[in-house]
Amino acid sequence: AIVVTELRCxxxxxxxxxxxKSIQSLKVTPxxxxxxxxxxxxxxxxxxxxxxxxxxxxxxxxxxKILNK
Amino acid sequence: AIVVTELRCxxxxxxxxxxxKSIQSLKVTPxxxxxxxxxxxxxxxxxxxxxxxxxxxxxxxxxxKILNK
Numbered sequence: 567a568i569v570v571t572e573l574r575c576x577x578x579x580x581x582x583x584x585x586x587k588s589i590q591s592l593k594v595t596p597x598x599x600x601x602x603x604x605x606x607x608x609x610x611x612x613x614x615x616x617x618x619x620x621x622x623x624x625x626x627x628x629x630x631k632i633l634n635k
Numbered sequence: 636a637i638v639v640t641e642l643r644c645x646x647x648x649x650x651x652x653x654x655x656k657s658i659q660s661l662k663v664t665p666x667x668x669x670x671x672x673x674x675x676x677x678x679x680x681x682x683x684x685x686x687x688x689x690x691x692x693x694x695x696x697x698x699x700k701i702l703n704k
Contacts, residue, residue: 591664596701604704632665635673
């Protein structure tokens with residue numbers, strides 16, 4: 567069964583930095599038919615969602631940090 | 636408002652590799668009160684979810700690859 571998720575880009579604007587401690591989880595979506603750019607969406611501990619810039623050095627650092635925990 | 640998500644680990648077992656092309660999105664969750672280990676959950680294009688080993692070199696490579704697209 568093919569599951570239809572969002573059929574367009576979900577990030578209209580991205581932010582280049584965020585406090586690591588505020589992150590509940592991170593969703594990374596590679597480019598695909600639904601959106602031609604990589605999207606990184608952080609779900610925060612307060613339930614909010616923010617889009618992060620996948621090319622921002624600090625965002626990459628955060629992902630590395632999570633993987634190295 | 637504090638949003639309660641899963642209150643336990645979601646990955647019972649992980650796999651060390653996966654075909655990059657089959658991935659729809661990746662969710663990375665750092666350790667927290669709900670689970671003491673980092674969890675990487677891939678949603679596949681067929682809608683299935685699989686847990687990836689965050690320490691596996693291939694999994695790290697896939698994340699790098701997505702970020703560099």
